[in-house]
Amino acid sequence: MATVCYRPEGLDSLVQKTSFSKKELQVLYRGFKNECPSGIVNEETFKSIYSQFFPQGDSTMYAHFLFEAFDTHNNGSVSFEDFVVSLSIILRGSITDKLNWAFNLYDxxxxxxxxxxxxxxxxxxxxxxxxxxxxxxxxxxxxxxxxxxxxxxxxxxxxxxxxxxxxxxxxxxxxxxxxxxxxxxxxx
CATH class of the missing domain: 1.10.238.10 (EF-hand)
Known part of the structure; x- marks a missing residue:
């Protein structure tokens, strides 16, 4: 049985939507596909990946809140686009964009x-x-x-x-x- 893979939109479109260059997006995509070969990540996989960064504690609940903030379409999955758009805001957005993103996380x-x-x-x-x-x-x-x-x-x-x-x-x-x-x- 063939696995259905999700294909992200074109690089040019993502360069427009984010603050990343084509090269940065390619590197991010390689890492994303490495962890999520299907091209999308569900909440359980997201929690599993996130827990690797905090082995001394229980990151389950925080990862749940974070997943919900990344899942902008409220469909139970995070695509590469969802991921890089949020990452772009967190890393390179304006102060107001970053604060709005944080508020959304807490709300x-x-x-x-x-x-x-x-x-x-x-x-x-x-x-x-x-x-x-x-x-x-x-x-x-x-x-x-x-x-x-x-x-x-x-x-x-x-x-x-x-x-x-x-x-x-x-x-x-x-x-x-x-x-x-x-x-x-x-x-x-």
């Missing part, structure tokens, strides 16, 4: 605001992924403290949710956040 139910529960789920998944044996050792209360700090800083009108406007405004005024947004500017 788990995609209703346009981040709730305390959503941020708690994200923080717990990040701490699970980092593992219990970090140095210095993290306190069990660390995820809750992170969420409290996030809402104290971001929820400008104290209504219990963070909107995209509050998120963008606060992030753009925070020097540490702005510096971290430039962290991947020279990758690849």
């Amino acid at each position: 788990l139910n995609k209703d346009g605001c981040i709730t305390r529960e959503e941020m708690t789920d994200i923080m717990n998944s990040i701490y699970d992924m980092m593992g219990k044996y970090t140095y210095p050792c993290m306190r069990d209360s660390a995820p809750k403290e992170h969420v409290d700090n996030f809402f104290q800083k971001m929820d400008r009108n104290n209504d219990g949710v963070v909107t995209i406007d509050e998120f963008l405004e606060t992030c753009q005024k925070d020097e540490n956040i702005m510096q971290s947004m430039h962290m991947f500017d020279n990758v690849i």
Whole structure:
């Protein structure tokens, strides 16, 4: 039985949609096809690949959230196009594009605001992924403290949710956040 393979759109089209050159896209495609010979990745494969980067922790939940952010068509799979468009934003997008992408990641139910529960789920998944044996050792209360700090800083009108406007405004005024947004500017 022949396996149906997904073929990505042409390189020229992807050069237009992303901030990558043809050569960079070719290298990325080789790596993608190596891990995902069918040309698309489902959530289980994505989790398996992602877990290799965090062997000391459990990255399952964070990889789930990340997969949902990469799966822009909500069809349960990530194509090469989905992958490189998101990667382009993360690595080379404008500050606003990067912040919008991060907001979308944190807005788990995609209703346009981040709730305390959503941020708690994200923080717990990040701490699970980092593992219990970090140095210095993290306190069990660390995820809750992170969420409290996030809402104290971001929820400008104290209504219990963070909107995209509050998120963008606060992030753009925070020097540490702005510096971290430039962290991947020279990758690849």
